[in-house]
Amino acid sequence: VPIGDDAACVRLSGREDLVLTTDQMVEGVHFRRSTHPPELLGARALTVNLSDIASLGARPRWFLLSLFLPEDLADRYLEGILAGLSTEARRQRVTLVGGNLTASPVLALDVCLAGSVPRGTKPLLRSGGRSGDVLFVTGSLGGSALGLKLLQEGWRLNGKGVARGGPGRQAARLAALALRSHLAPAPDYELARNLARLRIASAAIDLSDGLSTDLRRLCLASGTGARIETELLPLPEAALRLRGKASAIRMALHGGEDYQLLFAVPPRKIPALEGLARSPRITRIGVLTSSPKRLVAVSAGRAVPLTPAGYDHLRGGVRRR
């Protein structure tokens, strides 16, 4: 069924189950037109959904795009969004099958992404963690939060990936890394799918709202507590060098939108995990514990309660961390 009809029609094989997710991006909440290159914004609308589908271990297939278009939107900006989205869709082998557009006082993109899991593959949920399971994350944490701070301080990333906003070639190189983490996150979809397929992880969640917030969600769903060691957190080079260690740790604990995967692995499965991925692709950061809802961060031998300080979607406006 070609695009443009009232609905899209697609086919799943009889040996697949359907997976559905949706995530939206709103101007002034998730991005600003003045700081987000449109191509990266378009790609990112897909990324945040691909990350959700991958975190269940599913394969993304088809998506619908809802566009909310304000009167003052420049044609070029809209074309940039669609070009970025389209390039990323091709790269990730997902097909736009429909959507809708409406006038709106605010620019927003809402993607609904459908994927499939082979029947028999257990989706990787938040709820399967058990006390004693070891916690890992992919990539590094806090880069997106730093990128956001840099944008607020006047740094910009151009279409060629070059950052401008302060003196020094080295600072610009580091800033470009952080800006990219924020403007164009690149989750490790393949690892997430393998973790589900090979049943290595017991639970997983994608880090959209910050480790302290999303770890809490995983613990609540699994009925466990957690202890993490701040010394183990994978800190991005840019955060360490531009802001120092204390600040880098704060951003890693509470900064959102890294879209890395947080997952729990029973100790007996760790050899299998190591066969699949090693540092720096994954980092052990702590362990699930038996005290429900009790989250602690251990730092220099001292345990302090880990309080969710990530992004709360209903205390909105552009977030400040």
Added chain:
Amino acid sequence: VPIGDDAACVRLSGREDLVLTTDQMVEGVHFRRSTHPPELLGARALTVNLSDIASLGARPRWFLLSLFLPEDLADRYLEGILAGLSTEARRQRVTLVGGNLTASPVLALDVCLAGSVPRGTKPLLRSGGRSGDVLFVTGSLGGSALGLKLLQEGWRLNGKGVARGGPGRQAARLAALALRSHLAPAPDYELARNLARLRIASAAIDLSDGLSTDLRRLCLASGTGARIETELLPLPEAALRLRGKASAIRMALHGGEDYQLLFAVPPRKIPALEGLARSPRITRIGVLTSSPKRLVAVSAGRAVPLTPAGYDHLRGGVRRR
């Protein structure tokens, strides 16, 4: 998979194909909080999507809800939206399987609805119409446009379905009908599904943006023109009695959001159609012709070009017809 994980997981049988659609409602564009009872708004967010799925002849199954929530939204209004949505979901046997919420400067609801068609059932598309096929619509046209005008003039519908805004018990009864058409449209989902299942219609589209606009879309997809007879248009009693015939015809031709079905039927299938539904449930309004893109309305023996004057989503603001 329970709600609250990163994505929802559902199962289709191996003998079904998947149908996907999405439609959004934005405050100031599609509704105003001050005039739309929240329960009706919640139900309507689902209705506009159910109408799309039904117009293909599919069965609606699962949906995702994206909420855009402004800071000044009263808890009671949000609870009303969710209550209305939930009641309508139960009534139409569709299941909320996930969604997302975000802070937003403007209240908006975006529903993504997934449905199924038995493999082998040809979905009812816009593109199947042929010259000579007879055009029908369900229900009556223009009631929603009248309802919107009445809202703008100060009429209100309360939670019990009673309209207030002017003198006279008879006017209030008629106003309530029109307000309901606008605030709580009730498409004929069953007929649409039967038309597809029994292969009676050659093409169909749901009337979301007005007959003159949506008929044009059907004709463009089918490569035909169309001739409709204004004398045949099913005009709502409220429009005729509150505004007179000329105005009722204008609203029927160009008023959007009736969510009735426009469909084309090859002449040899008309007996089968009549076995399925008769006036007033369906009304013959014209015929597809062989001149591509040429749409005419015949009135008192005179043919005038029918120019799309329905809602254009990118000339936004609250529409005025």
